Amino acid sequence: MSAPAAAAVRTGAALREVLETARASWTDSATAGGMVALAAALAPFALGGLIATDTLASGAYLALAATGLGLCVGLAGVPSLAQGAFVGTGAFVAAHVLRHTQMPGELCAVIGAVGAAGLGTAAGFAVRSLDAVRVAVGTWLLSWLVALALGALPWLSGGAQGLVVPTRRLFGFSPTPLVHYELAVILTGLCALALVALRRGPFGLDLAAAAQHRGAAAALGVPMERLRVGAFAASAFVGGLAGGFAVQLDIVADPTAYGPLLSFELLVAVLVGGAAAALGPSAGVVVLGLIALVARAFGGLAGVSGSRFQPMLEALLLLAVLTTGGNAFVPAAIAAARRRFPERRIRPRPSAAPLRTRRELLRAHELAERFGHVRAVDGVSLELTPGSITALVGPNGSGKTTVLRLLAGALPPDHGHITLASHELTAATPAERVRHGVVRTLQTHAYFAELTVLEHALVGIDRTRRHGGAVRALVSTPLFRAESRLAEAQAFAALEAVGLAADAARPASELTGTGRQRLMIAAALATNPAVLLLDEPSAGAAAEDLERLTAILDRLRAEGLAVLLVEHNLRLVRAVADEVLELELGRVVRRERLPRL
Amino acid sequence: MSLAVQVVFTGLSAGAVYGLVAIGHSLIYRLTGIVHFALGDLIGLGAFVTLLVAAGTQPLTQETVSGGRMALAIVVGVVVCVLVGAGGYFAVVQPYIGRSAIGWVAATLALGFAIRAVLDAGFSRPAYVFPDPIPFRRVGHDGLLTILGAEVHVRSFAVIGVAIVVAAAASWVLQRTWFGRSLRAIADDSDGAAIVGISVERTRALAFGLAGGLAALAVVVAAPGTPFETGSGALLGLKGLVAAVLVRFGGLWTAFAAGLALGIFEAAVGTGLLGHLPGLASYRELIPLLAAIVVLAVRPLRLREAVE
Numbered sequence: 001m002s003a004p005a006a007a008a009v010r011t012g013a014a015l016r017e018v019l020e021t022a023r024a025s026w027t028d029s030a031t032a033g034g035m036v037a038l039a040a041a042l043a044p045f046a047l048g049g050l051i052a053t054d055t056l057a058s059g060a061y062l063a064l065a066a067t068g069l070g071l072c073v074g075l076a077g078v079p080s081l082a083q084g085a086f087v088g089t090g091a092f093v094a095a096h097v098l099r100h101t102q103m104p105g106e107l108c109a110v111i112g113a114v115g116a117a118g119l120g121t122a123a124g125f126a127v128r129s130l131d132a133v134r135v136a137v138g139t140w141l142l143s144w145l146v147a148l149a150l151g152a153l154p155w156l157s158g159g160a161q162g163l164v165v166p167t168r169r170l171f172g173f174s175p176t177p178l179v180h181y182e183l184a185v186i187l188t189g190l191c192a193l194a195l196v197a198l199r200r201g202p203f204g205l206d207l208a209a210a211a212q213h214r215g216a217a218a219a220l221g222v223p224m225e226r227l228r229v230g231a232f233a234a235s236a237f238v239g240g241l242a243g244g245f246a247v248q249l250d251i252v253a254d255p256t257a258y259g260p261l262l263s264f265e266l267l268v269a270v271l272v273g274g275a276a277a278a279l280g281p282s283a284g285v286v287v288l289g290l291i292a293l294v295a296r297a298f299g300g301l302a303g304v305s306g307s308r309f310q311p312m313l314e315a316l317l318l319l320a321v322l323t324t325g326g327n328a329f330v331p332a333a334i335a336a337a338r339r340r341f342p343e344r345r346i347r348p349r350p351s352a353a354p355l356r357t358r359r360e361l362l363r364a365h366e367l368a369e370r371f372g373h374v375r376a377v378d379g380v381s382l383e384l385t386p387g388s389i390t391a392l393v394g395p396n397g398s399g400k401t402t403v404l405r406l407l408a409g410a411l412p413p414d415h416g417h418i419t420l421a422s423h424e425l426t427a428a429t430p431a432e433r434v435r436h437g438v439v440r441t442l443q444t445h446a447y448f449a450e451l452t453v454l455e456h457a458l459v460g461i462d463r464t465r466r467h468g469g470a471v472r473a474l475v476s477t478p479l480f481r482a483e484s485r486l487a488e489a490q491a492f493a494a495l496e497a498v499g500l501a502a503d504a505a506r507p508a509s510e511l512t513g514t515g516r517q518r519l520m521i522a523a524a525l526a527t528n529p530a531v532l533l534l535d536e537p538s539a540g541a542a543a544e545d546l547e548r549l550t551a552i553l554d555r556l557r558a559e560g561l562a563v564l565l566v567e568h569n570l571r572l573v574r575a576v577a578d579e580v581l582e583l584e585l586g587r588v589v590r591r592e593r594l595p596r597l
Numbered sequence: 598m599s600l601a602v603q604v605v606f607t608g609l610s611a612g613a614v615y616g617l618v619a620i621g622h623s624l625i626y627r628l629t630g631i632v633h634f635a636l637g638d639l640i641g642l643g644a645f646v647t648l649l650v651a652a653g654t655q656p657l658t659q660e661t662v663s664g665g666r667m668a669l670a671i672v673v674g675v676v677v678c679v680l681v682g683a684g685g686y687f688a689v690v691q692p693y694i695g696r697s698a699i700g701w702v703a704a705t706l707a708l709g710f711a712i713r714a715v716l717d718a719g720f721s722r723p724a725y726v727f728p729d730p731i732p733f734r735r736v737g738h739d740g741l742l743t744i745l746g747a748e749v750h751v752r753s754f755a756v757i758g759v760a761i762v763v764a765a766a767a768s769w770v771l772q773r774t775w776f777g778r779s780l781r782a783i784a785d786d787s788d789g790a791a792i793v794g795i796s797v798e799r800t801r802a803l804a805f806g807l808a809g810g811l812a813a814l815a816v817v818v819a820a821p822g823t824p825f826e827t828g829s830g831a832l833l834g835l836k837g838l839v840a841a842v843l844v845r846f847g848g849l850w851t852a853f854a855a856g857l858a859l860g861i862f863e864a865a866v867g868t869g870l871l872g873h874l875p876g877l878a879s880y881r882e883l884i885p886l887l888a889a890i891v892v893l894a895v896r897p898l899r900l901r902e903a904v905e
Contacts, residue, residue, distance in 0.1 A: 079702040126894035132698030137632050137842060138893045144835055145886045152879040260831075264706050271703055308721075312714030315707035319689065322704055 014478065021481060028341060029334070036279060037189045044181055054177035054249060059289050060184030061246040066269040066281035067191045068238025073267070074275030075195070075204050076231040077211025079132055082123055082139035083239050083266045085146035088258025090116040090240025092156065095163045095253040105168035105175060105248050112244030113237045119146075120236020124229035143263045150255035157255035164252050170245075180249045184242075191238055192278035194474055199278075201473030201480075202462040205451070207231060209459045212448040219408070219442055220523055221434025221463050230470060239266075261311065268318045274330035283330045288314060353489040355497055356464075358437050359386035359560045360421040360530035367406050368415035369399075369586075376402045378586035379416075384531050384562035389553060391565045391573040394583035400566045401443065403583070404533050407564065408440040409433045420530065434463050437530035443539065447508050447516040454504040456519050457491035460526025464490075494526040497559075498552050514545045521552065531562045538569040550575045599746030604864045606744075610753035610819060612860020613760030616853035617815045618837020619844075620767060621808030623852040626841070627784040628804055629694055631701050635709030636809055637834015639682050642712050643813025644727075644820055644830065645720060647674030651728050667728055671817055678813040679806035681712075686805035691798060709831065716827040724824035727817070756819045763811050764853050771849060780804055812837070835886075842889040859885055 040060075044053050065087050072080040094112030097103060103111075123142055127135045150157040157163065173179045198204045210217040210224040217224060247253045265288060266281075273284025295310040321329075362384040369377040377399045384390055392400045405411045407418060409430040417426040423436055433439070439460075448456060462468060465483055472480040495501040498518040503511065508519060517537055524532060537549055546569070553576040556563055567573050573580060574594065582590040618640065625633045650670035689708045693700030741748045771777035779800045782790040791797050816833065840855040841847075847855075866881035 073699065077699070079699045081702070081706070126890060130893065130896075132702075133626075133630065133632055134893050136634075136698065136702045137838070138890055140634065141835075141839065141842070141886055141890050141893075145883060145890070148882050148886065152883065153876075261710065264710055267703060267706070271699070275699075308714060308717045310714070311710040312718075315711035315714070318703055318707045319711075322700055322707075323692065 017478070021476075028337075032337075033192070033279060037185070040185045040189075040282075041182060044178055052177075053181055057177045057181035057184055057249050058246060059285055060181050060188060061242045061249070062266070062269070062288070063282040063285040064184055064188045064191060065239045065242035066266050066273075066285050067188055067195065067278070068235045068242070069266050069270050070235075070275055070278070070281040071195060071198070071238070072231050072235040073270050074277075074280070075199060075211075076207045076228060078127075078228065078231065079136045079267075080139045080232070080235065081136055081260070081263050081267065082120075082142040082146075083235065084258050084260065084262030084264075085143045086116040086120055086236040086239035087243035087246075087262060087266075088146050088150065089119050089236075090243030091247040091253050091258065092150070092163070092243075092255075093240070094244035095165045095247050098165050098168065098248070099163065103168075105170045105245075108168070109241055109244030109248070112247075113240035116240020116243065117233050117237035120239075121229060121233040123236070124232025127232075128225040128228050140260070140263075143260045147259035150258065158253065160255075162252045162254045165247055165250075167248060167251065170248070175248060177249065180245065183245065187241065187245075188282055192282070195278040197474050197476065198470060201470065201484075202458075202465055202468035203227065203230070203470040203473055205455055205459055206462055208451060209448045212450055213446050215442055215444075216446040216448065216520065217459070218410075218430055219440050219520075220460055220527060221431040221439065222459065223431050234470075264311075265314060268314050272317060272321050272329060274332075277330040277334060280330040287317070287329065291317065353486065353493050355493045355525065355559055356490060356528045357525075357559050357561050358528065358530040360437060360562070361385055362407070362418070362420045362438065362531045362562055364403075364407060364416065364418045366416040367403065367413050367418070369402055369406060369411060370414055375586050377406065377413075380583070380586070380588055381416075382564075382581060382588075384564055386530070386562050387557055387560045388578040389557055389563040389565055389576050390579045390581065391567055391577035392581050392583060393567060393570065393573060398583040399586040400583055401535060402586075404440060404535055404564065404566050407531075408438065408533055410440075434527050434529075437528065438533070439524045439527045439529045439531070440533035441517070441520045441524050441535055441537065443535040445513045445516050445540070447511075447520060449509050451508055452504070453495065453500055453506050453508050453511070453519060454488070454491055456508055456523045457494045457526045458487060460494065460523040461487045461491050463527045491526055494522045497525055497555060498522045499548065513540050514542075517541075518548075518552065525556075529561065531564070532556065533564045533566075535566050536568060537565070538567060538572050541569075546572055546575075600868065602745045602747035603749065604868055605861060606747070606749045606753045607868075608861030608864035609857055610750070610756040610860070611863065612857035613757045614812065614815045614819050614833060614856070615836045615840050615859050616856025617760055617763060617812040618833055619840035619852040619856040620764060620849055621812055622838050622841040623844075623846045623849070624780075624804060624808050626846040628780060628801055629690065631690060631694065631705075632838065633690070633805070633808070634702065634705040634834075635685060635689070635712065636812075637831040637837070638709040638712040638716075639678055639685070639809035639830070640812045640816055640833055641716060641827065641830020642681060643674045643678030643809065644816045644825060645674075645716050645725075645827070646677045647671055647813075647817050648725060648727060648825075649719075650674065671814070674817060675810045675814055679810040681806075682809040683802040683806035686802040687798075690805070691801075709834075713827055713831060720827055724826045727820040727825055729821045752819070752821070756815065759818045760815050760853075763814060764849065767807075767811060768849050776800065776803070839885050839889045843885070843892055845892065 044056055047056070065083060069080060069083040072078050090112035093115035094108045097108040097111050098105070123139065127138045130138065167175050169175065170179055170183060206217070206222045207227050210222050210227060214224065269284030269288055270281045271284070272287055273282065274280030291313045292310055295307065295313055298309050365381050367377055367380045368375070380403055382390065392403060394400055402411065406413045409425070409428055409432070413426065417424065419425060420436055420438060425433055425436060425438065428436065448459070451459070465487060467477070467479040467483045492501055492504065495504055498521050500515070500519060500522060508516060511519060521534065521537065538546060541549060549572060553563065553565070565573065565577060577594055580592045580594060581588050618636065621636055622632065625631065625636070647670045650673045651667050685708050689704035690701050693704060742751055771780060779790065779795045782793070782795055783797055783800060787797050812833070836859060837856060840859045841852050843859070844851045844855040862885060863881045866884065867878050869878060
C-alpha cells in the first residue's frame, strides 16, 4: 500500500473513532445544550424589534465574560471579584490596538484577551496559595485598582469621554449588531463546551478536589498553585475576549464601565445561573437582562432612570438565591430533569488493570524537628523496605505524626535527610514526593465531598498522567483519550484493592467514615507509589473494619509496597506489622521485628 | 515647610476617617474571619440618613439647619447605621460563616450595592454638600488658620479630634468593658467563648453595627468640607480596607495609624511634596492599592502552612 493510501486509511480510522466516541458520550444534556444554543442563535429573529439587537449583543458578550468567570468560581471554587477588571483590560488593550494599527477587529480582540490573560496570570500568581478571604479581598482590590487607574490616567483611558474606537470588519463581515450577537453566542457556546471538556479532564477534577479539601488534595500531590494560576489566566482570557469584542460594538471604550459593579454583576450572573453548570452563567445573564427590563418599568413608574434600581434588584435576587440554599437556576433545572428523565446511558465498567506499584527503598537519617523549645522529633532514623509494613507507635505527643509529616514533605526537617532509592527528597515539596512515589493519607476522614468514588481514585491517577494537560483535554487528542481509558482501568484497580470497586459510581458522601478512609487509601494507591504513609487508618474503626483493614494492608505488602503505619491500635499493629518502632519524646526507644508467617 | 504642614493636616483629616474605617475592618476580620465588603456603603448610608433628617433631599446652605436638629440628625444617622449593620450581620454574614466563602462574599457585596442603589434612588443629584454641625467658618479667617505659613482648615482639627476620641473610646470599650472582653474572647476562640456563656451571635452583630456607626460619625464631621456622593462611602470603605490590609488586620491603634499614614501619603503624592515627577499625583490612590495587593500576596512564610 502506498504511503498516501495508508495515511488515508489511518485518517479514516481515526475519524471513525472520533465519531464513535462522540456517539458514545452523547447525552441528553448535550441535546439540551445544543437546543439552547440554537434558540440563542435565533433569538434576534424571534424577538424582532422587542429588544434592540445591540442590547442583545451586549448581553451576549456579558454571558461570554460570565462563562469565563464560571471557570474560577464554579470549577476552582475561588471567589474572584476581578472579572470586571479583566473585561476592562481586554477592552482598553483592544481599543488602543485598533486605534494605532490596521489589524482586523478579531485580531485586536484576541490581543486584548492576551493582555487580560497577562493580568489574570499575575493576579492568579499573587493569590495562588491564599485562602478564600484573601482571594476575595485581593481580587476586589484589583477590581478597584483597574477602575481607579482608568479614571485617573487619561493616557490610558482617553479621559472622561473615553477612547473612540474605529470599526473594522469581523472575520470578513461588516460589524453589524447582528454579526456581533451571533459571534458572541458562538464564542459563549465554545467556552461552555470547553468548560465541560475541562471539567471531565484531569485539570477540572484536580481543581474540584483542591476546592473541596485543600489538605487532602495536597496530600495526593495535586499542584494546586499551578492549577489556580491557570484557572485565573483562562478566565481572564475569556473576559478579555468579551471586552475586546464588546468595545467594537460600543464604538467607544468607556472608562467608567469596568468598575467593581461589573465584577459584581458578573458574579451575580454566575451564582444565580449556577456556577457548576457550563450554561449556568449564560442563564444568569438572561435573568439579569430580564431584571433590567423590570427595573426600567419600575423606574418609569417612579419617574427616575431604571438603572438606579437595577443593582438593588440584582442584589435582592442574589440574596434570595443564596438564602434558599444556593442551588441556582440551571443546576436546579438539571436536577429536576434528571428526576423526570433518568440518564439512559450506562457506562460500561472497564476491566481493571493490574495495580501498579514501584519497589523502592526509603531511607530517613537522623531526622530532627523543633517547635520552639520542644524537640518534637529528635534524631529518628528509619528504613521503609519494599514489601514490608513498619509501624510507628507511642503515646500522644511522642512525635509519630511529625515523623510522618517530615517524610511526606509537609514540614521541612531542621536536620537529617531523606532519600528514596537514589533520589534525594529532603527538600522536595509534597507534590514532588508524590511524583517520586511517596504518598500519605490524612488522620481525619477528609475527602472530596462532591466527587464520586471513582473520581477520587482518578485524582490520584492524574499524578501519573503524561498527556492529561488542559489543552489536550480541550481538543481531546487521541493520546488523551487512550490515556483516559487506561486511567479509568487503573482507578478501578486501586478501588478493588480496598474493596470499593462496586461503589465506583456512588457519590463519596454516601460512604461511611471508615469507607472514606479506605477511599483515600485507594486514591493514594492510584498515584503509583513506592511508599505509603498511613496516619491512623484505624481511627473510628469497628471490629469488622479492622479485619478489612488488615486484609488490605496484607494485600499492599504482597504488592511490594513499603508501608509506614502510624497507629494507636496495637491489635492492628500486631496483626500486620513487620517491624515496630516505639517513639517517646521524639526518640526511638524500642525497635522490634515481629515474625510473619 | 508650609507645604509640608499643609500636607500633614490635609492628610491627617482624611486619614483619620480612613483610620476609623480600618478599625472597623480589622475588628470584623478578627471577630469572624471575614471581610465586610458592605462596610463602606453602610457608612455612606449613615451619612445620608443624617443629611435626610437634617435637611431632606433638597439643596441646602449651611445656614438653614439649627444645631438641635443637626444633633438629632447625627444621632439618627449613627443609630440607623448600627441597626442596619447589626441586621446585616444576621442577614448576610452569619448564615455563611465557616461554611461558604462565596456565600458571604457575594452576600456582603449584595448588601453594599443594594444600599447604594437605595441611596441613588433617593438622592439623585451627583453630589451633596453637608450642613456643618459646628460653625467653623466663624473661627479664624473664614474657617482657615495660618500655621507656619500654611493655610489649615479649622475643621481638620475637629475631624482629627473626633476620630481620636472615637478610637480611644473604642479602645477603652475593648480593654475595659464586659462587651470588649467578650469580643476578644470570640476573636480568640468563638467556640470557647460560647461555652463560657458569651452570646457569640449577639456580640458579633453589635460589633458589626458599631464598626460602621463609629466611622459614620467621623464622616459626618468630615463631610461638609467636600461634596459627598452616594458612592463616597464605598470609596471610604475601600481606603479603610487598604489601610487594614497593609497592617495585616492588626490591632486597633495599628489600623488607625495605617489609616493616618494612608491619608498623609495620598496628600503628599497629590500635592507633589515627594518631588515633581510628571503625573505622579494621578497615582496617589493607585500606589497604596497595589501595595495592599502585594502585602496580601507575600505572607510571611509559616512552615509551608500545613493545610490539615
